Amino acid sequence: MIINLSDVLSDQHKTVEETVPLTMDEIRLKSGNYPVVEREPVHVRVEHVKGKELLIHADTSLSVNIPCDRCLDDVRYEFVPNFTKHVDVGLSDAELTEELDESNFIDGYHLDVDALLANELVSEWPVKVLCRDDCKGLCRVCGQNLNTGSCDCEDPGLDPRMSVVRDLFKNFKEV
Ligand SMILES: [Zn+2]
Numbered sequence: 304m305i306i307n308l309s310d311v312l313s314d315q316h317k318t319v320e321e322t323v324p325l326t327m328d329e330i331r332l333k334s335g336n337y338p339v340v341e342r343e344p345v346h347v348r349v350e351h352v353k354g355k356e357l358l359i360h361a362d363t364s365l366s367v368n369i370p371c372d373r374c375l376d377d378v379r380y381e382f383v384p385n386f387t388k389h390v391d392v393g394l395s396d397a398e399l400t401e402e403l404d405e406s407n408f409i410d411g412y413h414l415d416v417d418a419l420l421a422n423e424l425v426s427e428w429p430v431k432v433l434c435r436d437d438c439k440g441l442c443r444v445c446g447q448n449l450n451t452g453s454c455d456c457e458d459p460g461l462d463p464r465m466s467v468v469r470d471l472f473k474n475f476k477e478v
């Protein structure tokens with residue numbers, strides 16, 4: 304969803320307030336794409352400070368499916384972003400890109416609300432998501448989800464010293 308900023312920029316101290324739908328279906332990060340499974344409209348308030356400086360405030364809530372760090376099952380993770388950004392749209396494109404952390408949620412006098420939110424979620428993104436604290440994860444041999452069943456594999460990670468020796472031995476044979 305795009306909000307036109309030229310109106311708020313026409314008068315100093317002017318404020319525009321809008322509630323707009325979030326239109327993105329997934330969050331795209333370097334580590335993958337994460338589907339948005341639940342969303343609320345985004346409340347946006349833009350305040351004209353002076354010159355071409357704006358204070359952009361946004362709040363909403365949305366849920367995203369993020370795979371469990373151990374078993375890869377989808378975990379519904381709720382974000383409740385509520386933030387304010389100071390942006391000078393009078394800066395050149397290059398300066399603006401630097402100030403906006405290279406995420407172009409402002410293009411000319413247009414504010415891209417999806418891009419603004421995506422940018423914020425990156426900074427709020429959890430380092431690790433677990434489906435539950437004691438998730439047993441996947442068997443490293445056969446891939447069985449150990450929360451839902453067991454398998455007969457030997458855990459190759461039980462004695463890491465042994466596998467180092469094994470690898471060394473393998474390398475020797477290849478030479
Ligand atoms: Zn898990």
Ligand SMILES: [Zn+2]
Nearest residue numbers: 442445454456
């Ligand atoms: Zn197994």
